[in-house]
Amino acid sequence: MTLTETTGRHAAVSAVPVCVSAGRAAQELTLKRGEFDLAVHLGLIGTEPASGGARPRIRQQEIDRLRALPGFPESVRGQVRTAGTAEGATLLGVSTVRFTGLARIGCISPVAFYLNRYRAVVWLYLVDELLAFAAREPDLIAGKSPVGMRVMLEAGTDWRARNWRSRRIDRLLGRTEDPWARAALQASALDPVQLAEVVEDPYERAYLARVRPDSAFGRPGSVSGREVMMRLMLADDPDEILWRRVNLTLELDQAREIRPAPRPGYDPALRVAPDRLASDRLSREHMVPERPMAVRTAPHRTMPPGPGQRAGQTGRASRRPAGRPGAGQGLLVRVGLRKPWRRDR
Template identity: 75%
Template sequence: MTVTEATRTRTAGATPGCVPAGRAAQELTLKRGEFDLAVHLGLIAVEPAAPGGRPRIRQQEIDRLRGLPGFPGSLRDQVRTAGTAEAATLLGVRPVRFTGLARIGCVTPVAFYLNRYRAVVWLYLVDDLLAFAAREPDLITGKSPAGMRTMLDAGVDRRARNWRSRRIDRLLSRAEDPWTRAALQASALDPVQLAEVVEDPYERAYLARVQPDSVFGRPGSVSGREAMERLMLADDPDEILWHRVNLTLELERARELRPAPRPGCDTGFHPVRSGPTPSRLARSRLAADRPAAGLPVPASPQAGPSPRRPAGRPGAGRGLLVRIGLRRPGRGDR
């Protein structure tokens, strides 16, 4: 019996038909970062984790991928990334030209890492770069358009914003529960913006509990997690408005399905998480103005829903602009 077969046998004894992520990455001959990216892009299907557990991969999924034409090169090519210098070389331009194209949104980062100076280094899918070069050859070889120069002179940099949009869209594509979808929209808002849209502290606590992890795999370094938390927050007015509106709409659907749990009340629904507990940012958003998620607390005049609205449906009956905090309620809204 080979080492791989023995490992499969031991793993199957713990969780029938599934293997942990580290073993799956080895069998697919992927580095751990490549494996995490493949899962994030939907190239590798994972099994939902039990509460407090870690997602696992079915052996059938590994066998399927190993049977694809060109394996392992074909799979590895789909998750190949390039930084600014390599991307510029691939496109045949100077790094400063590529940086300008990325800043105005011609290409969207798929990941990042921190260099030794703790500066963010954006990474781009090589497939995206080649597709852009085929689609916009004039931007590669021609003179920079006046509009591009104007945007760069004004300091436009859409890399973080486009990365956020790509990340949230990818996670939304796998999220079916309305509360989870609302949590993804909430993840882009700072604590003040979030509290303006979601007035109920128990709902904010629940959103933090069900928020999916940003990536599959091992937790990164402390500095990496802090950088992730900073980059996750929307910083442009129209981007903030977009997430506020979408959060409001997703909350309406979620409240219709079930209310957020409160002390002494169990809805019977326990969302499956795909990794460790909520990020430090999610917890810090709630520490100052809400009880710990799922823990009973003494009743207080400030806790619970506002007496002006029915319990379980905060904001019901009010206009959209009032609910996202862009208009004060009038007499008819009170």
């Protein structure tokens, strides 16, 4: 072997990034495992995607970057410091009842939770966000509760689980560009009945369950903890359910245009076109906001038949095969807000 070949081989080996496991990374960053998992969830620690179902790993270069920050390790630990209701109320200088009321109406949103000895959900809040809220909204901290706040609490409003779901799904959406994985995240907030109404094709539902991303890290926990997690993942408010159904429908439209869901006879060589992923990223500005406004549907226009089309067959129908469930139906029909139009009426 010549000197040039030896040098080239060593250069290729050195170019491969050195990665370590989550436990090793948490130890080097002097973080507890819960703090480390939350830092990854918040995007404070970058991860390397893994294939074949393996756990994501951390680059040694990322660990060195964090260790070089001024004030390490408090500079990292302080960003993931959380507080429960009692500690949060003390930080804000309010009663626990007032603090809980502020959380229930969505003024402050939980970032994590755990189960206490009675298997009750204990919500956790980022300390930095609590202090920022106190500086931003001093009138809600001191003095009498506003009338709107009292009305919402008397009506039983509690948006803590909803806001936690939204934060979690939004974080996971920011980690993936795959259209089917994004649709799976929207589908994860719907129960099986709601999901079957939006996604009628059983092969598509099975594919969504298979490609749904999970949190990058996090230990499985007890059986009761997993059961609570599954309950908290499901939307339980009509507005939130509608929001997820509409966004799932829009994500599915983009996913189906890039590649179909696998079914018997599926060719595994079928891959996502990179140019379609780039255009898909630009189209996300049309996603429905959390408080959905009235959905307008564009009037149907009959286009002249193109090459290979019969008279009366439109370009819109040609993009969606008639054999696929929901083909040719409008958005309101597909999310369950309008009954399908029948010709024999």
